[in-house]
Amino acid sequence: MMFSSLKTNTEYINSGFQLLPETVQWENYARAWKIGHFSTYFSNSVIITCTTVAIVILLCALTGYALGRVAFPGRKLFVVAITATMFIPKGYTIIPIYQIIKSLGLLNTLPGIILAESSGAHVLFILLYMTYFANLPKELEEASEMDGCGFFRTFWQVMLPLSKPIVATTAIMQFIWTWNSFFVPLIFSVNKPGLRTLAVGMYSFVGEHTVDWSGMAAGATISVLPVIIVFIVFQRFFIEGISGSVKG
Template sequence: MSTVQAASGRRRWSVAHLRRRLVWWIMAVIIGIGALLFVYPFIWMVSASLKDQLEVFGSGLNLLPETPVWENYSRAWTDASFGQYLLNTVIVTVCTVVVVVVRCAMAGYVLARYKFAGKKAIMVVLIATLFVPTGYTIIPVVEISQRLGLLNSLTGMVIALSGAAHVASILLYIGYFRGVPKELEEAAVLDGAGFMSVFFRVMLPLAMPVTATVTLLTFLSTWNAFFLPLVFTFSRPDLRTLSVGMLAFVGENSVDWSGMAAAAVISLLPVVILFVLLQRYFVEGMAGAVKS
């Protein structure tokens, strides 16, 4: 009797195991199809960057170019001045990231660790700015920049991009710093450290996962910014960033799709590389801030 029961139990386990595996394979196929749908536009763009103008839309769903046209990249780099645009974008992005990280980290540290009058009002104002569209602030930003003589310069662009609220970054730092033990600060103060020393030598290094997250988010938003750099470079085309430089491929009666695709690949490569390098810190920073 026990042998029959054991055999029946093995059959039930086998059926349950097959059901779990079937569910797993179904979910894997669904996720794979979803991933393919998300990746396909990028693959198509890379493929289009190696085709001529007529083959871009004449080849249908065929992603492999008949003859790779590498001249599209040289044309985008030299003829469309994307070399200069890339340099401008790197300068603006790096400077903006540094300013935003230091400013948001310090603001998050103060709001998380100190008690002072008006703290709740500041938090309310910060959260309220999340609902203000960017287009409503561009006019005063341009007006102030023009009065300060910063309108047609990379410096003015950096100040305008880094001077936004960046509420999400501040909230990430607030959530992280709230979970840091106060004994670390007290020990540093007993050793004679002041506010700046405690912040830069103790608290900011501890918040490295959040800093990586804020760096990646700020890098993406600044690298892909279009509206504000467009306004700041109306009369200075040599100061254009990569996103604004895409307009060079749009003519009055036609669009150079192959050249634009090559320029887009050039623009996306630094973003992809940075995300691959910082993705682990990005997940840790988001998880740590939410957990706190």
């Protein structure tokens, strides 16, 4: 893909298995960034992804903390219920999500896309937090209560900072999923192309009779690089989070 992004369309079609381009075509990236509106799509992807990651981390951490540390009636039933949602296909949940976003008056807006992306049970992350919090010493809560901390202050100032590996794991995985998301941004930006993300923006290279293959390859490279960089930088925390929760 990266080599193809440096070729002309003619060379891309006729080069066969030859990887290296005869002449490097950096203008493919300029065409994708400006003419293909990838500068706008990139900004939309950053805003949607970062906000969605923050919302998911907060909601899943609170839910996991309640399930892992608070003994309330029906806790096991609740865990079974949210785990069962993993078997519901995404296509079935998009209808009620669309209706809710429409009733809130957020169709064709960035907040609407963000709410749609951050909705859902996020069962994997909740279970990771629940397992991690359940294995922390109870003395931590008792000490914070003696210092006058309530439930939420204990969570925010004591428990959440201790769960940095799980936070990093959640951030990385949700970042990748949201950044590469196609179905939800397509549905909620169909009437407003200026709200498209990078994944949906690939359509701009497909014409009625032709396809700009080299421009699409350049756009795909722009889209993939941030994910690779994020994972390389934070992979140590990702591995610590997974191993820590499994060990617990």
